Amino acid sequence: MLEIKEVYKTFNAGTVNEKRALNGLNLTLDDGDFVTVIGGNGAGKSTMLNIVSGAYTVDSGSITIDGQDVTGLPEHKRARFIGRVFQDPMMGTAATMQIEENLALAARRGQKRTLRPGITKAEREEYREMLKILDLGLEDRLTSKVGLLSGGQRQALTLLMATLKKPKLLLLDEHTAALDPKTAAKVLETTEKIVKRDKLTTLMITHNMRDAIAHGNRLIMLYDGRVVLDIAGEDKKHLTVEDLLEQFTKVSGSDEADDKLLLS
Numbered sequence: 001m002l003e004i005k006e007v008y009k010t011f012n013a014g015t016v017n018e019k020r021a022l023n024g025l026n027l028t029l030d031d032g033d034f035v036t037v038i039g040g041n042g043a044g045k046s047t048m049l050n051i052v053s054g055a056y057t058v059d060s061g062s063i064t065i066d067g068q069d070v071t072g073l074p075e076h077k078r079a080r081f082i083g084r085v086f087q088d089p090m091m092g093t094a095a096t097m098q099i100e101e102n103l104a105l106a107a108r109r110g111q112k113r114t115l116r117p118g119i120t121k122a123e124r125e126e127y128r129e130m131l132k133i134l135d136l137g138l139e140d141r142l143t144s145k146v147g148l149l150s151g152g153q154r155q156a157l158t159l160l161m162a163t164l165k166k167p168k169l170l171l172l173d174e175h176t177a178a179l180d181p182k183t184a185a186k187v188l189e190t191t192e193k194i195v196k197r198d199k200l201t202t203l204m205i206t207h208n209m210r211d212a213i214a215h216g217n218r219l220i221m222l223y224d225g226r227v228v229l230d231i232a233g234e235d236k237k238h239l240t241v242e243d244l245l246e247q248f249t250k251v252s253g254s255d256e257a258d259d260k261l262l263l264s
């Protein structure tokens, strides 16, 4: 479903701020893979998602989504394949619009849209059904303004909107990191439910190693712009936080557990 091949990406090339963020990155995802992504601060995790979504262009290498080479395709032309949720709960939804209006915008993505879409009764029923999976009672608050919701509720709604059109790829960049632990767990649980129900091919960045182990069928670790660990299936089921720390210590070449950035 996704193939990232030998991708290099350097920011501010030729200046004192030059930074190579991706360093020959290779990654192939099968249809339905749910991959959790860990790695220290600056490892290139967000950049990886950004070159997949088209937010950044690559310096060299290629990106293929569902058999189509999208390397030269601008972000808006990839958008219909891709659902994204970021860390900031304020980003994915429009605060001054109602819950149902937000859902209508997501449902009409890729179509010509009006600022305040008219919503039919049938659509309203559809949204009510959809919202039930969040288990937050939002199905009874269709006309509430999104700005009145809590961060966790908004993030759950963003997730619903990002997955509403069943994207070929779901990209989650620490989407629960700004939430309190209980709310984060709830949003993660909802993520798991939607990804499983729709068999979505998913990349989920997290700085929580426990979450990375508990979710998905595959786990990768990025270090210095490359995949340094890739564990799937039965092996992943038996992974422990200690294993991950040991691997991190190995690749980072530090002899003591330099793990603060990986730990949460």
Ligand SMILES: Nc1ncnc2c1ncn2[C@@H]1O[C@H](COP(=O)(O)OP(=O)(O)O)[C@@H](O)[C@H]1O
Pocket: 011, 012, 019, 020, 021, 039, 040, 041, 042, 043, 044, 045, 046, 047, 048
């Ligand atoms: N837009 C940008 N401009 C300049 N440098 C960037 C930009 N985005 C990322 N970087 C740099 O690239 C490296 C990788 O960043 P990032 O992919 O955000 O890491 P991670 O998400 O793993 O913490 C870091 O050194 C970061 O400072």
Ligand SMILES: [Mg+2]
Pocket: 045, 046, 047
């Ligand atoms: Mg990041």
